[in-house]
Amino acid sequence: MEPLLQLRNITHVYPTGVIANNNVSLNIKRNTIHAIVGENGAGKTTLMKIIFGILTPQEGSIIFKGKFIKLHSPNDAINLGIGMVHQHLMLAPELTVAENIVLGVEPKKGKLFFDGDRAIKITREIAQEYGLSVPPEKKISALPMGIRQRVEILKALFRNAELLILDEPTSVLTPQETDMLFDTLHSLAKSGKTILFISHKLKEVKAIAENVTVMRDGRIIATKPAGELTENEIAYLMVGRNLNSRRIESRESIGDSLLSVRNVSYIDENGMEVLKNISFDVHGGEIVGLAGVEGNGQTELVKIITGLLTPTGGNIFVNSADVTHSSPRKRRERGIAHIPEDRMEDGVAANATLQENIIVDRYYKSGFSRFFQLLWKRITRHTNELIKSFSIRTQSPKSNISMLSGGNIQKVVVAREFSSNPDVIIAAQPTRGIDVGSAEYIHQLLIDLRDKNRAIFLVSADLDEILKLSSRILVIYNGEIVALFPDPSRITGKQLGPYMLGLKKQESLYQESLNGKAHS
Amino acid sequence: MSTILESIFSPDFGFVILRVTTPLLFASLGVAVSALSGTINIGLEGIMLVSAFTGVMVSAFTRSLLLALIAGVAAGVLLGMILAYFHLYLKTDVIIGAIALNFFASGITIFLLFLFTGDKGTSSSLRSLVFPEISIPILNKIPILGRIASGHNVLTYFALLSVLIYFILIYKTPLGLRIRAVGQNPEAAESVGINVNHIKIYALLLSGFFGAFGGLYLAMGYVSWFSRDMTAGRGFIAIAASTLGSHMPLRTLLGSLLFGSVSAFSIYISSLEVPSDLIQLIPYAVTVIVLTIYSGRVFSGKIKKPKELI
Numbered sequence: 001m002e003p004l005l006q007l008r009n010i011t012h013v014y015p016t017g018v019i020a021n022n023n024v025s026l027n028i029k030r031n032t033i034h035a036i037v038g039e040n041g042a043g044k045t046t047l048m049k050i051i052f053g054i055l056t057p058q059e060g061s062i063i064f065k066g067k068f069i070k071l072h073s074p075n076d077a078i079n080l081g082i083g084m085v086h087q088h089l090m091l092a093p094e095l096t097v098a099e100n101i102v103l104g105v106e107p108k109k110g111k112l113f114f115d116g117d118r119a120i121k122i123t124r125e126i127a128q129e130y131g132l133s134v135p136p137e138k139k140i141s142a143l144p145m146g147i148r149q150r151v152e153i154l155k156a157l158f159r160n161a162e163l164l165i166l167d168e169p170t171s172v173l174t175p176q177e178t179d180m181l182f183d184t185l186h187s188l189a190k191s192g193k194t195i196l197f198i199s200h201k202l203k204e205v206k207a208i209a210e211n212v213t214v215m216r217d218g219r220i221i222a223t224k225p226a227g228e229l230t231e232n233e234i235a236y237l238m239v240g241r242n243l244n245s246r247r248i249e250s251r252e253s254i255g256d257s258l259l260s261v262r263n264v265s266y267i268d269e270n271g272m273e274v275l276k277n278i279s280f281d282v283h284g285g286e287i288v289g290l291a292g293v294e295g296n297g298q299t300e301l302v303k304i305i306t307g308l309l310t311p312t313g314g315n316i317f318v319n320s321a322d323v324t325h326s327s328p329r330k331r332r333e334r335g336i337a338h339i340p341e342d343r344m345e346d347g348v349a350a351n352a353t354l355q356e357n358i359i360v361d362r363y364y365k366s367g368f369s370r371f372f373q374l375l376w377k378r379i380t381r382h383t384n385e386l387i388k389s390f391s392i393r394t395q396s397p398k399s400n401i402s403m404l405s406g407g408n409i410q411k412v413v414v415a416r417e418f419s420s421n422p423d424v425i426i427a428a429q430p431t432r433g434i435d436v437g438s439a440e441y442i443h444q445l446l447i448d449l450r451d452k453n454r455a456i457f458l459v460s461a462d463l464d465e466i467l468k469l470s471s472r473i474l475v476i477y478n479g480e481i482v483a484l485f486p487d488p489s490r491i492t493g494k495q496l497g498p499y500m501l502g503l504k505k506q507e508s509l510y511q512e513s514l515n516g517k518a519h520s
Numbered sequence: 521m522s523t524i525l526e527s528i529f530s531p532d533f534g535f536v537i538l539r540v541t542t543p544l545l546f547a548s549l550g551v552a553v554s555a556l557s558g559t560i561n562i563g564l565e566g567i568m569l570v571s572a573f574t575g576v577m578v579s580a581f582t583r584s585l586l587l588a589l590i591a592g593v594a595a596g597v598l599l600g601m602i603l604a605y606f607h608l609y610l611k612t613d614v615i616i617g618a619i620a621l622n623f624f625a626s627g628i629t630i631f632l633l634f635l636f637t638g639d640k641g642t643s644s645s646l647r648s649l650v651f652p653e654i655s656i657p658i659l660n661k662i663p664i665l666g667r668i669a670s671g672h673n674v675l676t677y678f679a680l681l682s683v684l685i686y687f688i689l690i691y692k693t694p695l696g697l698r699i700r701a702v703g704q705n706p707e708a709a710e711s712v713g714i715n716v717n718h719i720k721i722y723a724l725l726l727s728g729f730f731g732a733f734g735g736l737y738l739a740m741g742y743v744s745w746f747s748r749d750m751t752a753g754r755g756f757i758a759i760a761a762s763t764l765g766s767h768m769p770l771r772t773l774l775g776s777l778l779f780g781s782v783s784a785f786s787i788y789i790s791s792l793e794v795p796s797d798l799i800q801l802i803p804y805a806v807t808v809i810v811l812t813i814y815s816g817r818v819f820s821g822k823i824k825k826p827k828e829l830i
Contacts, residue, residue, distance in 0.1 A: 075713040090708035092701040103701050104712035106694040114694045155712070 002066055003027040004163060004194045005051070010060035012046055020046035021057065022218040028163070033185055033195045035209035035226070037202065038238055039435035043218040044198050048165055051196070052084045053077040064163075083156025084165040089148050090155075091140045098123040098136040101155050126158050130191070132184060145293070146177035153184065157193075164188065165196045170204055174293050175463065175497040182208050200238075200436065201464075202231040214238055238436065254471075255284030257320075258335075258455035259305070259424045264314030266300050266479075274300045275479045278314070282424065284453040287446065289470030289488070291463060293500050297479040298459050299341060302428045305457070306338040307331045308346075318424055332361060337422035339413055341429040341459070347413040348401050355383035355397040358416050390415040391441070407438030414442055418449065425449060428459045443469060463493040475499040482506065528788055534668035536787065541780025542676045543568065543742065543751075546734030547758030548776045549686050550727040552767040556690060557723035558703035563603055563618030564731045565755025566625030571596040571735030573629040576746040577636065579649035588649060589736065596732025597725050599625070604724040608717045622755070630748045642747040643739075650744045651675050651737070673741040675733060680773075682730060687769040689726070699723050731755070753804065760807045764814060782806045 005028040012021040020043045028034050038044050049055040051062070053071030062069050064080060071077050074084070091100050098119040107118040123136040132150050140148055149169060156164055166185075170178045185195050185208060199205050205212055206226055213223040214237040221237050229237075259282040266275040275297045282288045292298055303309035305316055307328035315324045318334045326334070340346035348357045359368055359379050368379055383397035392411045394404055401409060410430070417425065427446060431439035446469060450456055460466050466473060467488055475483040475496055483499040483506045485491050498504040527533060547564040554561035575592035579585060599621060606617040634640045651674050660670035690696035701709045702719045710716050734754070739746045761779050765771030786802040 074711060078713060084711075086711070088707075090705065090711040092704040092708050094704050095697070095701060099697055099701075100708075103697065103709065104714050106697060108694065113688075113692050114697055116692075159712075 001030060004030045004065060005196075006063040007047075007051075008061045008063065010047070010050060010057045010062075012050060012055060012057045019218050021050070024060070024215075024218075024220055026213060026220060026223065028194060028196060029211070030194055031189055031192060032210045033189050033197055033208055034211045034213065035197045035199060035205040036213045036215060037199055037205055037234060038215035039200065039437065042215040042238070042435075044215055045167065046218075047215070048084070048167060048196070048198060051077070051163075052082060052165060078159050078161075081160055081162040082165070083159060083161025083163070085149065085152045085156060085167065085169055087167045087169075087171065089152050091148060091151060093141040094139055096137050096139055097134050097143070097151050100140060100151055101126070101136075101158055103155075105159070122158070123154070126154055130154070130157055130184075131187060144177075145172045145295075146174070146180065149173070149181065150184070153188075157188075161193070163194045163196065165198070167198045168200070169197070170199065170201060171461070172294060174500050175493050176501060178204065202234050203464075205234065206231055235436070254286050255453050255455075257281040257283050258318065259457060260317040260320075261301075261305065262315045262317070264301070264304060264311045264316070266297075266304060266309070267312045268300070273479060275304070275311070278476075278479075278481055280474060280481065282455040282457050284423070284455050285450060286471040287450050287456040287458050287469050289466040289473045290457070290459045290476055291466045291473055291496050291500060292461075292476035294461050296476050296500075298428070298476060301476075302338075302341065302426055302459055305426055306336060306340075329361075332420065332422075335421075335423035337417035337420055337425045339410075339417055339425070339427045339430045341432065343406075343410055343413055348409060350402045352401060353398050354387075354392075354394055354401055354404070354412060355379050357401050357412055358383045358386060358397075361416060361420060386415040386419055390418075405435075407434035410434050410442065411438060414445065418445060423454055425454060425456045426459075427456060429461060430458070431460075431462070431465060439465075463496060467491075467493060477502040477505075524788055524792065528785070531664045531667035533784065533788065534664075535671070536784045537777065537781050538668065538672060538676055539742065540783045540787070541776050542673070542679045543734040543738050543754055544758055544761060544780050544783075545679045545773060545776040546682065546730050546737065547755050548761040548765070548772050549682055550729075550731035550734070551758050551762035552765070552769075552772045553686065553689070553699070553730065554723050554727040555762060555767045556703045557699045557720050558706065559607065559614050559720050559723065560759070561600070561603065561618060561724060561727045561731075562615060562756070562759055563599065563621040563625075564727070564734070564758055565751050565753070566618070566622040567596045567599045567728050567731035568735035568738060568751045568755055569625040569629050569749070570599055571732035572739035572750060573632065573643075573735075573746050575736045576643050576646065576648040576739045577632075579740065580643070580646040583649070585649050585651065588740065592736040593729060593732045596728040596735065598728070600724040600726075600728025600731075601721070603728075604721040607724075608720055626749055629746070633746065633748065640748065642745050644745045644747075646745075648745065649740060651741045673737065675737040675741050678733065679737070682733070683769050683773045686730075686772075690769070695719075695722060734758075757803065757807055760811055764810065778810070779803060779807065 007024055007026040010021050010024040013019050024047060036044050036047070046055065050057050053074045053076045056072070062071070069080060092103070101123050102119045107115040107122065109115040120136040123134065127134050132154055134147060134151055134154065140151065153164070169181060173181060189195055197209060209226045211223060212226045212229060212234065214221045214234060216238060262279050264275055264278045265273070268274050278301065280288065290298060300309060304311045307326060311324065315322055317323065318331060318336055321334060323331050323334055344350055349360070363369055363374060368375055380397050387394060387397060390411050392415065393408050401412065404412070425446070430442050430446070446456055446458070458466065458469060470488050473485040473488050473496070474481050477500060482502070547568060550564045550567065551561060571592040574595040575588045578591040579588035582588070603614070603617050603621055606612040607614040630640055633643060637643055637645050639645060653671055653673050654677065656670045660666045690700060698709065698714055698719050699722070702714065702716050706716045709719070735751070738750055757779050761775035762772050764775035764778070765773070783803045786799050790796060790799050
């Protein structure tokens with residue numbers, strides 16, 4: 001049968017001179033689930049933007065349902081039957097599910113009025129047709145991520161999408177929600193839809209896709225049936241070398257508690273109880289991982305520990321000193337380092353240079369400034385040393401930070417935070433959205449610090465990362481620690497799922513067990 | 521003092537509150553519709569001034585109330601369009617654009633006033649028209665309520681009707697749905713083929729439309745002449761009133777009534793031997809105090825930050 005979508009010799013060069021897609025040719029068969037994998041910067045997103053009409057390629061042609069097509073905007077793509085579920089969901093939070101679904105093609109009462117009842121009916125019908133139940137009258141902001149994503153899928157189906165593109169759809173989901181999504185995708189493929197699935201999680205690709213295309217450096221390296229490739233083979237094709245995905249064993253010897261969180265609670269400006277009586281310790285020589293679905297208080301907890309937010313109750317101790325009301329700089333001087341979850345927002349100043357970003361936490365220290373003057377030569381020398389030891393790829397220490405790739409920007413953050421010789425490292429989503437090579441490098445650095453008896457608190461939405469690195473795992477749900485696993489080598493992501501979703505809770509979460517072996 | 525208390529508890533005070541609230545309510549709706557689209561218009565001050573001036577001039581020279589109405593509304597909508605053009609096509613910051621608009625409006629109206637009347641202060645030398653007052657049958661027979669609610673300027677009733685119009689607009693029309701969607705997540709609206717710029721233009725035009733009526737009422741109802749800078753900060757108090765009401769119809773009305781009541785109160789106590797500067801300060805001081813308490817309570821979590829209520 002003729003493929004639904006054919007790409008022929010697509011080449012796209014960004015104005016900066018980066019060749020994002022280099023002579024890419026690809027066939028997507030009807031009624032299949034096709035995965036595209038690759039590291040960040042491999043060109044996946046660019047390719048999707050071309051298929052969805054956001055970008056126009058300089059060379060090459062697109063053939064959809066047997067016809068050559070030219071796309072000038074996403075509207076063209078939608079009209080042809082191409083739908084996209086973006087990584088950041090495209091929903092208006094204070095509108096209802098039904099309103100979001102019909103937005104742009106609203107049913108009308110008379111000529112002038114919006115027919116809200118019909119919108120609800122339409123939503124019910126389409127939800128039933130595809131077996132994707134959603135509450136039509138609820139506001140998006142009141143729904144969990146998995147349901148919101150379902151709304152997004154329904155939105156595309158309502159617009160008669162035949163080809164559905166999903167960009168990293170599982171990055172915000174729990175394992176259980178991911179399973180449900182996969183069931184959905186399977187049944188959609190059966191009912192005649194074609195699905196293009198972008199991911200860098202190899203396990204998922206193996207679980208769902210019939211065909212896998214691997215991209216690297218803007219080129220297609222291979223397209224094969226998923227059954228013919230193992231996870232390791234895909235990884236090898238993606239990065240061009242073997243990766244170590246084994247769990248890293250924790251060490252036996254654990255030192256004193258370097259970070260103590262005691263009875264921390266937080267009520268936000270909307271009066272929501274975001275954190276409820278949270279207590280735990282992180283000792284020298286261990287990595288404590290905090291697992292949980294995003295939005296269950298992790299962000300606030302990290303901000304409270306690092307001094308960006310004041311808790312409503314409770315205390316934070318670093319090296320036994322109470323820092324609850326200390327400024328971030330005071331805390332840093334006590335030995336805290338912070339890799340923030342949003343690196344462009346909190347990690348770097350996007351319009352400043354690399355070296356300026358390196359010295360923001362130390363510019364006032366001797367060696368970098370004299371009286372009111374910055375010593376730029378020394379700063380550049382210092383930055384060059386860090387560029388070398390953290391293998392940051394940049395043209396110069398004076399390059400604007402936004403010119404770097406995501407992985408390299410994260411390395412700049414890590415270089416700054418780790419070179420301040422910290423005792424306590426708060427690492428929030430340290431490898432989010434960066435390439436596998438850089439991620440592995442950052443993992444190794446975290447383990448090195450652990451082996452130097454530093455205390456590391458790791459917050460991540462990536463369960464594999466938590467399971468790989470942690471010496472102990474805490475699970476947070478709805479602002480509460482609901483489970484503690486002292487020995488992660490014996491558990492799997494599936495076992496964590498019910499706790500992350502609030503379906504299960506460990507009853508005997510005593511203070512002693514939270515404080516770990518050293519206190520028992 | 522006792523006479524003041526007496527008059528405050530008389531139905532006439534209620535009548536005055538409605539009278540004083542009218543221009544504020546129009547302006548607040550103008551702010552609200554723009555804010556819902558994500559582009560708050562702080563240029564209502566200027567829009568009201570220009571509409572007030574246009575209405576007075578057209579009515580004085582054509583002797584037609586209808587032409588004055590059309591011209592005044594057109595002027596307000598045109599200013600909304602100019603602001604939209606600066607903001608959406610020339611990429612000016614909307615706040616800066618609106619500030620410029622306010623200064624422009626103040627200057628151009630004084631200049632043209634001088635050109636036409638030789639007076640830089642008021643248009644009282646011209647014989648301009650006013651909108652009629654309406655006595656509502658049946659309602660005017662009801663004791664207290666009749667004295668509060670009947671006999672108002674036709675635009676006062678239109679202001680109250682405008683709250684309903686605004687409600688229908690944002691909840692019952694596709695345009696309203698799109699305005700809300702654009703304000704909440706412009707990328708989402710764009711991803712389903714909605715032209716975000718067009719929606720924001722419509723919102724700013726509607727903002728100019730509501731604001732124009734506020735200006736027309738001021739110069740052709742509240743008083744019967746145009747005077748320089750006669751809006752006296754109402755366009756800014758409207759921002760407070762609309763914000764207090766989360767830009768939702770009924771609550772924006774309540775916000776406007778609050779500030780209207782305070783203004784009415786300051787009119788009543790002006791007969792006391794208190795320096796008039798201090799009395800004129802009251803509405804503005806209350807604005808600052810109310811917003812401080814409001815944001816303080818939102819921040820401390822005592823009241824939930826309003827989402828979409830009416």
